[in-house]
Amino acid sequence: MNFDVDRLVFTPDDVDLSRSPLAGHLDAETYVLGAFNPGLTRLPGGNLLMMVRVAEALRKPIRDGKVHAIRWEGEEGSAGRYVLDGWPLEHADTADPRKFLLQGNKWRVMALTSLSWLLPVELSPDGLEVVAVHYDRAVAPQGSWQCYGVEDARISRIDDHYWMTTCSVSPERHSTMLYSSENGLDWRFEDMVLDHQNKDMLIFEGKVDGRYWAQTRPLGDLYFAYPPDSEWRAGPSINLATSPDLLHWKPCRKPGIRPHAATVATARMGGGTPPIRTPRGWLSLWHGVEPHEIVGIYRTYWTILDAEDPSRTVATQHPPLLEASPALTRPLEDKMYVRDVVFTTGIAEHGGVYVVASGEADLACRITHIPKSVFA
DSSP, X not given: OOOSSEEEEEOGGGOOXXXXXXXXXXXXXXXXXXXXXXXXXXXXXXXXXEEEEEEEEEXXXXXXXXXXXXXXXXXXXXXXXXXEEEEEGGGEEOOSTTEEEEOSSSSOOEEESEEEEEEEEEEOTTSOSEEEEOGGGOBOOOSGGGTXXXXXXXXXXXXXXXXXXXXXXXXXXXXXXXXXXSSSSSOEEEEEEEOTTEEEEEEOSSOBTTBEEEEEEEOOSOOOOOOTTOSBOSSOOBEEEEESSSSSOEEOSSOOBOOBTTOGGGSEEEEOXXXXXXXXXXXXXXXXXXXXXXXXXXXXXXXXEOSSOTTSEEEEOXXXXXXXXXXXXXXXXXXXXXXXXXXXXXXXXXXXXXXEEEEETTTEEEEEEEEGGGGO
């Protein structure tokens, strides 16, 4: 679908790496591989806030016969330091620009070509102009469980309190962390809330029957088949969980949003924006992936979930809501390293439209105004 307001509002050129958490730690040049996948919320004063994932990468990761990655090192709660690790190049598969696989293991083992941290970027109320960039409030690794970075914030505002989930990457686990804030700018680490390889955790912006709800997306290498005539396809799906306190989560027995057998565009899928209340129920924007080359084609879809039973779908559509836009990234052509990717991560109301924030091409932050009537 095409929308009247659809533009990039923050790109790698807008990041000042002299103010990065990594500044001064490494004897190597870094650059911004991407400034993308922004969590979004409205601040008490009316402006919007994006928590932008800044993927900071080595300018020359391959040298002296090794491929290198950045890692945070230190004790939990300490300032820590950033160091470089190198692996023999002959043991690494570097086909994917975002990561490299270490060969010779009995299971997939990989390292990243960048380390991610979160940068708060304040926007005008309509999300179209940058008001301030808050480097002093950046969220960076602070424990061994996120030594390879903090990724893909999702922000939910519940009863005037802000909750942010992030994905933390380390050799220990690939897990979900919870942060909280009273003003949407100053974030306090709460705890680890989901364990290994459960990504894209989105907390509903409101309770259902007195409990907190969330969408999750567990990953794995083995899925059991649906019957041959089923409308569903086996694979990663968007599951549901409930909690009395946002820290302890119980999976729901009923399934959530599942990949549909009628389209290859959801061969892989996961949550996008925290579900928000609408007159029809909970509006959930999520991503579906069509297999293509190494990365795949990422598109944004929508589903409305029942207000009292979020396991029940009220409405959805197979055609995508958003697709990657080459016209938007054409001025950044020299920085492109993946294509056909839009990854929606934030939503806020603004009059008769939803301000929707997405990562475009794993490179920049895209803001789209989508009329509420689209989901009526």
